[in-house]
Amino acid sequence: MNAPGWPGMPPAWSSSAKDIVGTALGAGRVWFTLGYGILDEVYWPSCSQPQIRDLGFIVAGADFWSEVKREQHYTLSTPEPEVPLPKVVHEHARYKLEFEVLADPLRDVVLIRYRLHGEGLRLYALLAPHLGGSGHDNTALVQAQGLAALKQNEALMLMADAGFARGSAGYVGVSDGWQDFQQHAAMTWTHASASNGNVALLGELNASHGVLALAFANTLEGAQTLARASLAHGYESARHGFIEGWKQWSRGLRCDIKDATARAAVRRAAMVLKVHDDRHHPGALIASLSIPWGNTRDDPGGYHLVWARDAVEAGFAMLACAHHEETRALLSYLIATQQDDGHWAQNFYTDGRAYWTGVQLDEAALPVLLAAKLDELGLLDGQRAAATAMARRALRFVARIGPFSPQDRWEENPGINPFTLAAAIAALVAGAAHGFLDARDARYALQLADDWNTRLESWVYVQDTGLDRAHGTRGHYVRIAPPGQDAQHSEVALKNRGRVVVAARDLLGLEYVYLVRLGLRAANDPRIADTTRLVDALLRVQTPTGAFYRRYNEDGYGEHHDGRAFDGSGVGRAWPLLAGERGVLAAQAGADARPYLDAMLASASLGGMLPEQVWDSDAIPARGLFPGRPTGSAMPLVWAHGELIKLVMAIQHHAPVEQLAAVVARYARAREPELQLWRPQAPATQCAAARPILIEGDASFVLHIGHDGWQDVRDIASTPSGLGMHGALLDCAALGGHDSIEFTRRFLDARDWEGRDWQLALVR
Structure with a gap:
């Protein structure tokens, strides 16, 4: 049955504080991010399109439960600085969880190889889909093959090589798996679906070690096929291709x-x-x-x-x-x-x-x-x-x-x-x-x-x-x-x-x-x-x-x-x-x-x-x-x-x-410009009488010009100067004893007169 609590609380993304980011250098089109020691946003089919908020883990025993990202006691390492293959180890008084994340070089799949150490413990995967780049209007489904989500023509499937013992879909903040643990200290809900809202999925893993495959496609069938194929091909094969792709790149x-x-x-x-x-x-x-x-x-x-x-x-x-x-x-x-x-x-x-x-x-x-x-x-x-x-x-x-x-x-x-x-x-x-x-x-x-x-x-x-x-x-x-x-x-x-x-x-x-x-x-x-x-x-x-x-x-x-987070105002850091x-x-x-x-x-x-x-x-x-x-x-x-x-x-x-x-x-040495250029974006108030000045415009115009308080008024037609600009060139040295230039422009397009007068003082 469908989970209660539609549509869930308003969606948000994961923290921008990323531990590491990665992708495979192959045909696969997924980009993964890690933050607080778990998988954060995964992008598909381009690095502009996030499709999940995060994929984390809950560890639970008979008398306790722990969401690993909240513990914040973990290490992260990679084989080489230029190989984004993160190994994460979470240490806790009751357990150790270690996993490695990579993108399948051949498919649109993220693979996670995990191992949980500790007696009498169960591991749960907690997934928050944000298909189509938003937490709105997602549908979550628990299927025999794994945990699924879809929205219009985008879908994902989370599968485990050892399978899930059970799963539950819910609305974030109301009926999701984390709320279940928060309220009952155990997984008690097994909702089959949560439709058209801000949703999350929880799955209890059958094994304490294995491989998860998170696949993306335009249909649920396509995502399921990719996840299955990636698991069938083998984690070690994908890992080898991932590392070799980055090593080959780094040689250059x-x-x-x-x-x-x-x-x-x-x-x-x-x-x-x-x-x-x-x-x-x-x-x-x-x-x-x-x-x-x-x-x-x-x-x-x-x-x-x-x-x-x-x-x-x-x-x-x-x-x-x-x-x-x-x-x-x-x-x-x-x-x-x-x-x-x-x-x-x-x-x-x-x-x-x-x-x-x-x-x-x-x-x-x-x-x-x-x-x-x-x-x-x-x-x-x-x-x-x-x-x-x-x-x-x-x-x-x-x-x-x-x-x-x-x-x-x-x-x-x-x-x-x-x-x-x-x-x-x-x-x-x-x-x-x-x-x-x-x-x-x-x-x-x-x-x-x-x-x-x-x-x-x-x-x-x-x-x-x-x-x-x-x-x-x-x-x-x-x-x-x-x-x-x-x-x-x-x-x-x-x-x-x-x-x-x-x-x-x-x-x-x-x-x-x-x-x-x-x-x-x-x-x-x-x-x-x-x-x-x-x-x-x-x-x-x-x-x-x-x-x-x-x-x-x-x-x-x-x-x-x-x-508090920046919300349109704050303090620059x-x-x-x-x-x-x-x-x-x-x-x-x-x-x-x-x-x-x-x-x-x-x-x-x-x-x-x-x-x-x-x-x-x-x-x-x-x-x-x-x-x-x-x-x-x-x-x-x-x-x-x-x-x-x-x-x-x-x-x-x-x-x-x-x-x-x-x-x-x-510009190694001071350079005297050939011309003075005037334009209204950065108007000058004076110009050197010894050098010519080019009055500029972005289209043909007629320069209406006078001197010393609009005396000796005349018109000068502009000519193309370069780069699509037009200008009227004035020989300031030929202006004799004049102290100023007054002018306005009439453009030969729909603008006509520009509607204001300008003045330049002639400096000698």
Whole structure:
């Protein structure tokens, strides 16, 4: 009969604190995660689609019962850093439970080989299906063959080689197996089904040792067939294929690092990047096989999506390890998922469907840098035509939107920020230098890059602020300058703090380090050094595991003060990946970067997974929060693992892998731009009378212009300037004794007049 308690309590996912993640390098299409010593979310048929919340165990005897994940007394080991084959051993006063987890290389099946030690004990498997990426509307069934679940055209089957003695289906929080044990200290319910709700399954195993097979298919029959076939083929056969697949892959890793700890860390980090790559869409590198604070919410997106920025950051790390084919596959995937106007969706499923639709300019620029790096290394053969078309579209988008970005790299604020600006400038130079642009577009790209590079400090650098006076610095780079405003006199509303307003000049972040990393500024530039002094004073957090950095002062993305999960607001915590960014800057400056690497390594889980954030306040043991240890944020974070690889390589080779020779050469010395460029996204209030200025627009227009209070009014027709932009060129030197230029524009499309006047002071 059907279990009582429909539809069950509101569903949630498992904790994002993962011990380890894994997949097989074969035809099988399952990705598994472990957390708190049990199997957490399993993804199928892509790494964007979680299908269960967790699969854990209950151990029971005549006088006690124990859910193993709540005991939290276990160890985890793998054969090699780069082989994600976890062996877990749970120790208890009454029992020892050990098991090993792997994905069948040939089938869509997760296998668990288990053994329970202890007298008079029974082992129970506790499974929570979340088919279709949600805990809603699942149906659980107890069948003769095993425990099953289905939802529309997705199904799973859990089978045991020795079978189940009995099973029960129920609704979570009401009639599930855990509630049965909680209320009766034993399994007393044997409900045959639980339909269309948030469901769970409990099965009493016939044997204290054996193999479980969790299979996924579009039908129950298909899942049953896969599970049976996997068990019939044998665990040892699957194990051998799993290990050999990873060993063969790892032979291509270039890891010429003398330090054994760093070498193992790089090999493990490279494995994490590989695990997050989709099987059906090669190159679809998701951000994390986790859902931040997942145990508190039913988030259908989580981090198991592709962000172009995170993917490219990881792509550079793969290049650093000489995994060229993975990087080329990533580039092909990015080419395939580019939007028609040249940008990429904020994030998207592995098949290319957009999830969030925000626009971030860095996500349009970074793929161009990746293509250019492949070309610099001589690895673009066969992809050049497609990469060229991609770069042209992307750079047209950058030229049209930049230097302003509707969102910064943290997806929170519009404006101009150093990280995005550095990526955009470098991409424009790379597009020209690597032959992605024709002659006119290339010349314009360099003019635009030089103009933005020259004006960079006018947008995102401030001087003689209260922070500077308090810390003995002359000025500093800010996190972001709001749209159309200068950072010295503007304010920023903080998204995760209820729109609390902070002066832009007082908002610090590590975005500026990319000015050095990409070769636009020298590591010993006094402005960089002063900003670093402030960042170390205000964003650095010392913990027992090392020093980490917050994204920015007044951040609200993290747990609340009392440890409650982030719920749209909170307190921003410290990030290991930012310790990596700070470490690369130290390496570029010739300083000791090893402490930053050691901190990153010390933040990792039992299986070496790096978290998005670590707890940076007093310990709250009841919530599992300890200083310098992972919070409920995403873990593992692919970007953090990529940053670890890049930090080790920067220490080893004294240069960041992202640097392009053409960009470094262009800005090794101060460069006077050929033109001044004006656009409303970042309007200037003055221009040099000695140099020409190009008034720009994204379509044909007529410039209506006058001088000194609209005298000598005339019209000038724009002409194409490059990358889809149009401009009206003014020879400022020919304006004689005039002190100002006034103008407006009439576009030759549906917009007509832009509806406002602009003024530029002529500076001599």
